[in-house]
Amino acid sequence: MDSGVGGRGSGVRTSTALVVDRTPDTQPLTPSSRVRPQTMAGLAWWRFTRHRMAVAGLLVVAVLGAASTLASWVSPYDPDKPDLQLQLRAPSPVHLLGTDDLGRDLLTRILYGGRISLSIGVLAMTLAVLMGTAVGAAAGYYGGAIDNLLMRFTDLMLSIPALFLLILLILVLRSFPLPFLRGGVLAIVLAIALLSWMTVARLVRAAFLSLKEQVFVEAARALGVGNGRIIIRHILPNAASPIIVAATLRVASSIITESGLSFLGFGVQPPTPTWGNMLKNAQDQMITAPWTAIFPGLFIFVTVIAINYVGDGLRDALDPRHLR
């Protein structure tokens, strides 16, 4: 039934599109005279490169990722040190994107902020995919009571309004007397992950339901291979494509979620910059210093759209059935 309805995996959606998966979509294949590669990976890469926006997206993400990682080399400025002589300077050749209200170089803050925002996206995705895969694989493979229990739990999680629960979870996580949860980054990663594994679980379960009946699984079982090994070595690799696509899109939605939470005041706390809290802080100077608000928002926008295109390209590359 799940597979029958295109968007069932989207679960509870808020109008803010915080935790929304995109629908499958097709992109045209541009005819090419080039010879198709022969290996599976090569073929997938070849298909991926046919999707121009996806390649562009990958390039954008790569550049942003590299610039953020190497921020301390790329930028001559200290991201945290205030300089009150330089408050709110408009973009100039010295400060390409201007300075913020404490006189810090905005581009530098954005690059350092990118580290956190991108890390939150990737970490939340990784956790969500791990949890979702574990639940989905167990449910799909074992079936019966286990399946029922796990899927009812998944339903439960999907039935609580996502943004509401997210806010409550962050309030709770922040309050634990564990220093690493206090600053906000890990609390947010955990909260986002705890509320976004369900779609992955449903996806993986569906894949496992069909794959476990396949001949190669029967064969492995006949040879006496253990359940764990069958799940990890035999079925999972075959279910990888939809997981990879879902994971990519999950990174994008996690970045948006982080910025939304920061915007509402539940996000990562200063002085750690993230795109979300930079945007929040810029709110009250949108008129007097619009660059402080426009650029962090623009970076979120561009990054998310780039990752979404990469996801789109991956879908075409890994799951050719989508192509007609």
Next chain:
Amino acid sequence: MGAYVLRRLVQAVPLLWLISLVVFLLLHVIPGGPMAAYENNPDMTAEDLHRLEHDLGLDAPLHVQYVRWLAALVHGDWGYSLASKRPVLVEIGDRLPNTVYLMGVATLVTLLLAIPIGIFSAVRQYSTLDHVVTTVAFMGHSIPIFWFGLILIIVFHVMLRNPLSGAPLFPGGGMYTLGMPFSLLDRLHHLVLPVGMLAVANAATYTRYTRASMLEVIGQDYIRTARAKGTPEPLVIWKHGLKNAATPVVTILALDLPALFAGAVFTETMFSWPGMGRLFIESAFRVDYALLMAIIMVTAALTVAFNLLADVTYAVLDPRIRYG
């Protein structure tokens, strides 16, 4: 079918009960709690605090508090807001019509925009229009909505002026001009920006759903048959095509409907719209137990109900599905 619906309804009861338990626990783990509002008042003595805590029933053990809440609920009593002391249902009743009004109009506009565009873009697959639509949908999906809202306010409320009156082109918030007699035009004027903000985010998703399912339908035999019989093309598309492509879209719509009641947190905050989303955020900051429980439980119940509705709709629209 009847038996299936009944079974799902019966299953929903323990699900909702579990949700209530989880949310109740989460709320009570949040430190500070509702008493924090009194803490900073030097006029409050320890006795005052104890007396209030006892009055509000907050000094009882957690399980007693939960049982009290549940028992009252069974008798139809949702309790009182800790902040306003008013019955929770009255608080919700004050806000719900406003949210339904905003979200209803926004959903309507979204569908009126998204479905024709989605169909058009499917029929003219790979045309310039299709590319533009796909790209715009991608952008609409990736834009951080609160950032978009801020930009809408800056452009349409602050920068652009009505050339005749010199007043802002669109109001920056509220549902109507205060102190004026009822005017439909005034109401619509106030709707433009918040509905625009919501429509951009949601139309992207619906356009893509419509396009994808329309593409699927167009390839089917009965469409070819209809065309072969010489049925005029618009009729083929709008009658045969849309009827069948509507199924997934209607399903997604049903899943989106709880948001009609839960409201739009960001939009309501930015546009001073007195709806449910804002009520939740305000209550979360005040840790208003009864009110938060009620909002979450009502939304969760609606989600469960609309999930069921989605499945039933799907079954009705697509006779291939059978429910045991």
Next chain:
Amino acid sequence: MNTAGVRRTLVAIGLAAALLASWPVPAFPQAKRGGVLTFALYQEPETLNPYIATQTASFEVNVFTIEGLLGVGPDGEYFPLLAKEVPSRQNGGVSGDGKTITYHFKDGLKWSDGQPVTCDDVRFTWQAIVDPKSGASGTTGYRDIETVDCPSPSTVVVRYKTFYAPFLSRFDAIMPRHAAGDPAEMPRWAYNRKPVGTGPFTMLEWVSGDHITFIPNRYYREAGKPYLSAVIIRITPSREVGKQLIKTGEIDVLWDLVESDVPELQPAAGVKISSAPSSFAERLVLNLADPTLDGPPLDQVEKNPHPILGDPRVREAIELGINKQEIIDKLLFGLATIGTNELHIGWARCATKPSEYDPARARQLLEQAGWKPGSDGIRVAQGARYAKDGTRLRLKLQTTTGNKLREQAEQLLIDYMKQIGLEFYIENVPSPVLFGSWASGAFRKHGHFDVVLYTTNPDVDPQSQVEGYFASWSSPTAANSGAGFNYARWGNKTADENINLAKNSPDINARKKAYCAVMGEIVKDRPHIYLYDRSSIHAYRDRMQGWVTNVWDRLGWNAEDWSLR
């Protein structure tokens, strides 16, 4: 059309009508000289009952309709509101022992429903507050009242069991017996949403989450007032939107701005800014006790001081290392004054010398205190008084999340402290966590912190603030179930004696002197370091006339004099 069809149509019309009716259309009489003033608030009041309310917004709204016996003017002095005069020894209003206070009502006072105001209403107000079931948030002072006697309908005699120094501050809101309800049911009174008062305005409607409309009170005691034909309180949750609304003239008053809003609004045509020094003092609260101990009583604090902050030289170095003037100039656009002590304003004001910014002296002090520079510039203990050798000079700095100004200030503090070799690191928490109760385990109550940054302010009568924050018996401990606000766990004999002196003296000058002695000790010992005194900043359209700034009361305190040009 068959009957079923008709019925269905009727139901549909009914539904549509019901839906429309749920958006009430405000309709108030347009008075000749009047005009409608719109006042934007960020928060919606939770209730208008002044004895249940906890949020500022409630008081900002109910001031339009609810009044007390006395008011407080811009100079911080009491003036008569419903009472004829401020009771004093000279006019016979205060008995020799200070325990019996007599008020006389002005003549012909009426509630907004036309009923006469009588002494019985004052008695009722007292009874409602002290009723154990009423849910009143604070009972301080009222609990000490023996009885309220009514020798005549216009004479109120309040008899205290024990002397209560801030007696003039009580009964700042009077509730009508006939229009309220059973005190035991106070949280459920209809009054809470639609109070009957004596103020210049009376409420017309309250549309939840959207606006509250006030129209003139026909029975207001001053003939010809108020001038306005309506005041609309508009709930505008986003400050940003509020700023745009006042620029475009959609609202006339924007309540409570932060300093950084001023550069945007100052140049706007038609917008005026009012900025007045307020009693709010932004300060660092330093924990003088070992932060690993759980709510230690003061006798333990002496034996277990904070390893870093226990040494007064370190506290002094921190204060000298902070460039308060720069924070004010650059962060607050010059709209604040350097913080000195708790009582920088009001009748009990005590002027003390502001600290100097002197990082060189700060470094020297740390050096003397046994903190030597480490390899990365941050100091390390080497013969410090309480810290083990090798301890890093590192302190946790905390405030509430989501307050931009405090977050900015924190980042500047980090930088200032780095320059004298002290490391601050931020760990902010949501406000319910910071301001949580003893029972909920809040770290501030239990003493598990180094430095906390926030604002608090004394009332017109500073007694509860000074005693609550600085008396040695106000340290929250398990024994007193966490009562009191002496989070610094500061014990000072001179301060204690003077707090008691002020508490028990009916002589205002003696009290003033006593408070000043306490302030002297605070400045010397630094349980709190005062950064800057906030201004109370509001914006209004230039067409608004008659408003007088009064930092001791709500913005609407003189709404009867407001008019529109």
